[in-house]
Amino acid sequence: MTMAARSVRWVMRQHWTFIAGLFSGTVVVLLLVAAPVISLHDPIAQDLSMRLQGPGGDHWLGNDQLGRDLWARLLYGGRFSVVVAALTLFLSVTIGTLIGAWCGRIGGAVDEFVMRVVDVLISFPEIIVALFLIAIIGPGFGTLVLALTLVGWTPFARLARGIALDISSRDYIAAAEVLGCTRTFILLRHVIPNALRPISAMTFLRFGHKLITVGALSYLGLGVQPPDSDWGAMLADARQFAVRQPLLVFAPGIAIMVTALSVTLMGQGLEIDADRSRRLRTGQS
Amino acid sequence: MSSTASPLVEASDLVKHFPLRGSGRLSVRSVDGVTLAIGRAEVLGLVGESGCGKSTLARLLINQIRPDRGEVIMDGRDLLAMRPGDLRRFRRTVQLIFQNPEAALDPRMRLIDSLMAPLAAHHAGTRDECLEMIHAMLGEVGIDPGIVQRYPGQCSGGQLQRIVIARALLLRPKFVVCDEPTSSLDASIRAQILNLLNDLRRRFDLSLLMISHDLRALRHICDRVAVMYLGRIVEMAPVEQIFQAPRHPYTRALNAASLLDEIGLDAASHLVQGEPPSPVHPPPGCHFHPRCPLADETCRQHVPALERIAEHHEVSCHHWRRTNP
Amino acid sequence: MTTLDEAPCLKVENLDISIGDAIAVARGINLEVRRGETVALVGESGSGKTVTALSLIDLLPPPLRVTRGTITICGETITEATPDALNHVRGNRVGMVFQQPSSMLDPSCRVGRQVGEALQLHKGASRGEAFERAVELLREVGIPEAPRRARSFAHQLSGGMAQRVMIAAALSSDPDLLIADEPTTALDVTVQAQILGLLERERRQRTLSILLITHDLSIVSAMADRVVVMYAGGIVEEGPVETIMRAPQHPYTKALIDCSLMREAGSGDLESIPGTIPPPNRSIPGCRFHPRCPHALARRTGSVCASSEPEATRTAEGHLVHCWAVEP
Numbered sequence: 001m002t003m004a005a006r007s008v009r010w011v012m013r014q015h016w017t018f019i020a021g022l023f024s025g026t027v028v029v030l031l032l033v034a035a036p037v038i039s040l041h042d043p044i045a046q047d048l049s050m051r052l053q054g055p056g057g058d059h060w061l062g063n064d065q066l067g068r069d070l071w072a073r074l075l076y077g078g079r080f081s082v083v084v085a086a087l088t089l090f091l092s093v094t095i096g097t098l099i100g101a102w103c104g105r106i107g108g109a110v111d112e113f114v115m116r117v118v119d120v121l122i123s124f125p126e127i128i129v130a131l132f133l134i135a136i137i138g139p140g141f142g143t144l145v146l147a148l149t150l151v152g153w154t155p156f157a158r159l160a161r162g163i164a165l166d167i168s169s170r171d172y173i174a175a176a177e178v179l180g181c182t183r184t185f186i187l188l189r190h191v192i193p194n195a196l197r198p199i200s201a202m203t204f205l206r207f208g209h210k211l212i213t214v215g216a217l218s219y220l221g222l223g224v225q226p227p228d229s230d231w232g233a234m235l236a237d238a239r240q241f242a243v244r245q246p247l248l249v250f251a252p253g254i255a256i257m258v259t260a261l262s263v264t265l266m267g268q269g270l271e272i273d274a275d276r277s278r279r280l281r282t283g284q285s
Numbered sequence: 286m287s288s289t290a291s292p293l294v295e296a297s298d299l300v301k302h303f304p305l306r307g308s309g310r311l312s313v314r315s316v317d318g319v320t321l322a323i324g325r326a327e328v329l330g331l332v333g334e335s336g337c338g339k340s341t342l343a344r345l346l347i348n349q350i351r352p353d354r355g356e357v358i359m360d361g362r363d364l365l366a367m368r369p370g371d372l373r374r375f376r377r378t379v380q381l382i383f384q385n386p387e388a389a390l391d392p393r394m395r396l397i398d399s400l401m402a403p404l405a406a407h408h409a410g411t412r413d414e415c416l417e418m419i420h421a422m423l424g425e426v427g428i429d430p431g432i433v434q435r436y437p438g439q440c441s442g443g444q445l446q447r448i449v450i451a452r453a454l455l456l457r458p459k460f461v462v463c464d465e466p467t468s469s470l471d472a473s474i475r476a477q478i479l480n481l482l483n484d485l486r487r488r489f490d491l492s493l494l495m496i497s498h499d500l501r502a503l504r505h506i507c508d509r510v511a512v513m514y515l516g517r518i519v520e521m522a523p524v525e526q527i528f529q530a531p532r533h534p535y536t537r538a539l540n541a542a543s544l545l546d547e548i549g550l551d552a553a554s555h556l557v558q559g560e561p562p563s564p565v566h567p568p569p570g571c572h573f574h575p576r577c578p579l580a581d582e583t584c585r586q587h588v589p590a591l592e593r594i595a596e597h598h599e600v601s602c603h604h605w606r607r608t609n610p
Numbered sequence: 611m612t613t614l615d616e617a618p619c620l621k622v623e624n625l626d627i628s629i630g631d632a633i634a635v636a637r638g639i640n641l642e643v644r645r646g647e648t649v650a651l652v653g654e655s656g657s658g659k660t661v662t663a664l665s666l667i668d669l670l671p672p673p674l675r676v677t678r679g680t681i682t683i684c685g686e687t688i689t690e691a692t693p694d695a696l697n698h699v700r701g702n703r704v705g706m707v708f709q710q711p712s713s714m715l716d717p718s719c720r721v722g723r724q725v726g727e728a729l730q731l732h733k734g735a736s737r738g739e740a741f742e743r744a745v746e747l748l749r750e751v752g753i754p755e756a757p758r759r760a761r762s763f764a765h766q767l768s769g770g771m772a773q774r775v776m777i778a779a780a781l782s783s784d785p786d787l788l789i790a791d792e793p794t795t796a797l798d799v800t801v802q803a804q805i806l807g808l809l810e811r812e813r814r815q816r817t818l819s820i821l822l823i824t825h826d827l828s829i830v831s832a833m834a835d836r837v838v839v840m841y842a843g844g845i846v847e848e849g850p851v852e853t854i855m856r857a858p859q860h861p862y863t864k865a866l867i868d869c870s871l872m873r874e875a876g877s878g879d880l881e882s883i884p885g886t887i888p889p890p891n892r893s894i895p896g897c898r899f900h901p902r903c904p905h906a907l908a909r910r911t912g913s914v915c916a917s918s919e920p921e922a923t924r925t926a927e928g929h930l931v932h933c934w935a936v937e938p
Binding site for chain 3 (some may be wrong): 334335353429441443444471472473474475476477481483484498499501502504505518538539541542543545546547549550551553554557558560561576
Binding site (some may be wrong): 121170171173174176177179180181182185189190192193194 | 347349373376377379380383384385386388389390391392393394399402403406407425449452456
């Protein structure tokens, strides 16, 4: 075996969860990005003559109850689901990390107040908050992102605060204070970089959860509006036809599962890695 | 020793109690009325066991925490009355060197960035000027400039402690507190670092507060030594006095414990009984009386004052006349 | 104190310990502890002293493992023993005292039960008998109000008390050999002398053999009968304590004693050893100490010090030095 092959095998063995997740995740993203190129049909073009057809011809996965191409709808629908999940997650992480780390550093009454707000928000299921907002400002892309972010930042704030408290007790923070570094410098250069790894692991783990929530809201008809569609809405539409054409249910279901799983695997890989390097640092084997 | 000029740091009657969470009015009496002065270019050793309040005292002196009572005068200025802006400028003049150098450096920052941070925080110059200052300082502490591109995890403890010392000295402080700077290092490296500190203090005219639990580590570098027990200073004297003619029974016990090879196990284990009591419930009277071979009724009831028994030699013991050196 | 004709309590021959198969952390260790004798295993971090001690009772955390050599405790070769036989040796022949007593005691279990545990497991004592015996042991190691203390939990004890409890637990099975790994490093200096005094008293009363692992040479000179000095995974010198402390032969031993006791050099500085301790994954050809060695021979390029590892040289009865510059 050559050196290269051996080191590839070593990397595979050490990080197989991350690599597996990265591989399938990349495939999903590439498919979604390349949707206009690889789908031969318009996702909203109806052809009632092809109603509930099974796979065959240039309709690779067959057609739905209105004769639309399932493969095309899967690709275009996925774009919506994944973008909403990714965008809300990005906003949640940014807001949550900044607020949490800041609270952890300053402490006192502000910290106490913000954390009680977090406790209140965290006790509401995301779906309830989303339903409430949709009832007020109507469904749509913006509402969905807003609703999911409103609750979504809280777990990150809690995590970031915990890490900030832990890091604050380290000597290198005391050193930075004694050396006269400003609060902002300490927060941005010491606290957040050291918090990044556990937070990114949690981000990956939460992604699957977000994807499923987006799906659930669309399933309830509160997400994307027809004729556009996403995986949740496709599942809902296919409900009555599940017996006649099971693929209509399986295809979006499997798409959600594969995407959520691959991102979760990446997150788990990161977490294992963080754990391993921590143990190496502290000298335990 | 420089008793003629006014001292650089003067602390009087410092008190710091940390309230115990969830236990009503109980508190850890960490520093309980400490008065001391450190002269310009003087090295004062501070020795005591864990929990005696020596690290708290150090952090009070550099204004990292605020005392409940008492005052700290540094270079003629009252530290506790300073405004935040002045305080940040003041930070340049006092520095802290830590016990564990690996913990004192951010594991995710290259050493060069850790060295650069304080200079940037105080706007010490352009990047090139800062780099030049850093290189000059690395030469002073005996570090090959090549390693500053590394992360802390890639260096040995001795190298990291040199980096930490360089970082502290970059701001040209007058007063440096060394909190057990060598206790996490191996013997062969410990001697290197102590020699380095001794050398630097002469070249930079530094006042040092050297904290240690091991008297032996103080013998070589200190001018004077203060012995602390349960929040109070029990003896303060020039270093030769502490080693050759200690008067407080606790100093004698510490001395014997640090010099086991010279004194022998039997002698050392009879000088003191039991263990340090909790600083939450310090014993009444002289804090040391439950462990002291000389204790009598007076010790149990009355707190001994810090008495001047010779020039530069203070001791807080009712029976110091009986402890013949 | 020591009778030479008796079989040694602990005998280690040609022991190698490695991380996996690749990195050797201890090589060619030969060690002997006779009955009633205290042997100090001295070295700085990375010297391999702690892994050597752990290997003696098969406690090496993987991936560390013994790759060569034999360990014999009281006539039982434990490197070839079955798990049952090994357990028997551990339970009846060897006691172990660690550096951090508070983390070695189970926080949810009363101190008396923990001390008596070995008696229940290895000597077939009932729970009540074991507890009674534990109280006796606690009294023996100098714990005041032993019956009451036996009912307390580990976190209610101070560091010195917890270490006394650990010693009581180690002595409960009446072992022949006590392995003490830096037993006083975590304790306050004034408590240290008390704990060492206790170990010394127990050694005399029970004719116990003690293997004391430490980095502190002032403890060594106060406690040990013989000293074994390790550096970077190998033994550099061994001999009686008076010889080693007064007239060390190996340049490293000399320097370590000077550093550890903080002796001053002629220049007014403290004696120190230049350079750093090599990490275990760096292999050094020849004598492991030669890059830091002050001896002229090691400084000469292409000298024997840099090319081949020195064998043990016997300079006097029981005094072995691994150095090319030492004449037999």
